[in-house]
Amino acid sequence: MNQLQLTAINPEDSSVVPVACNASGMIKVEPPQVVEGAEGPEGPEGPEGPEGPSGEDGKDGKDGDSFVPDPTGVPDGLVLTTASNACFWGPPQGGFVQWSFCWYPGGGTVFPDWDQRANANDGNVNTWRQVSGSLVYFRFPVAMTITRFELRVAKNDSQNVRVDLNNKTDIVTCKADQFTRFSRFTAEEVQSTGYAMFTFTGPSTYISGIKINEVELIDGESFNQMQSFALEHSLRTNSDHWRSLFQDIKA
Numbered sequence: 001m002n003q004l005q006l007t008a009i010n011p012e013d014s015s016v017v018p019v020a021c022n023a024s025g026m027i028k029v030e031p032p033q034v035v036e037g038a039e040g041p042e043g044p045e046g047p048e049g050p051e052g053p054s055g056e057d058g059k060d061g062k063d064g065d066s067f068v069p070d071p072t073g074v075p076d077g078l079v080l081t082t083a084s085n086a087c088f089w090g091p092p093q094g095g096f097v098q099w100s101f102c103w104y105p106g107g108g109t110v111f112p113d114w115d116q117r118a119n120a121n122d123g124n125v126n127t128w129r130q131v132s133g134s135l136v137y138f139r140f141p142v143a144m145t146i147t148r149f150e151l152r153v154a155k156n157d158s159q160n161v162r163v164d165l166n167n168k169t170d171i172v173t174c175k176a177d178q179f180t181r182f183s184r185f186t187a188e189e190v191q192s193t194g195y196a197m198f199t200f201t202g203p204s205t206y207i208s209g210i211k212i213n214e215v216e217l218i219d220g221e222s223f224n225q226m227q228s229f230a231l232e233h234s235l236r237t238n239s240d241h242w243r244s245l246f247q248d249i250k251a
Contacts, residue, residue: 089114099217099225100129102139103207106197109133120207123218125177128154128206138210139195144229145236146188150179151198152209162199166190179211189237 008019020028099121110132120129157176170184210217235242
């Protein structure tokens with residue numbers, strides 16, 4: 001019988017080498033020997049992928065206007081703040097402020113002319129601060145006890161004005177150029193940053209003054225008036241403390 005030998009050519013040096021088989025006649029194959037060499041050069045950069053979908057458009061202000069009110073002509077020292085879902089320029093919270101900085105617009109109401117800012121608290125019946133809209137807040141800078149609450153408007157003769165304070169409501173008819181009392185508020189304890197909410201019936205209102213406990217709030221007297229209100233409130237709400245204090249002083 002002739003014997004056959006299966007051979008193969010070594011690709012490295014073209015030499016002829018025998019090929020081994022197992023008992024079933026299958027060629028035995030050894031795993032290739034991998035010799036790691038130096039890392040090759042980096043290949044060229046691949047093509048740029050497709051552009052992704054565009055994002056959603058930003059939310060613009062109403063009719064293309066910015067949410068931020070124009071700071072042109074606004075007095076120095078004011079900061080951007082919010083009330084009733086509206087942005088406006090107002091005084092920073094905390095610390096001493098003048099009475100005229102305690103007025104805040106709300107619900108789309110604006111103060112058209114910042115130069116009129118002090119007119120509502122200058123003690124002059126012939127000057128006023130215009131309000132365009134129906135809603136205005138007056139925030140109390142110190143804790144106080146209110147036994148009498150009054151408002152003076154100009155031009156708006158016989159306008160109904162609503163005031164909300166401490167979950168109470170009073171509606172009165174305000175006569176032009178004279179103080180009108182909201183008689184429901186006779187013993188209201190308010191805290192610092194608490195507020196009274198005024199709702200006006202006309203499209204424009206002209207505020208020319210406000211009184212608390214028969215004292216007209218005037219910018220030039222703000223510091224002394226606030227201290228007096230705060231002291232009176234403390235005497236009313238902490239009478240035992242003050243009584244004890246004065247007894248110790250007398251002793």
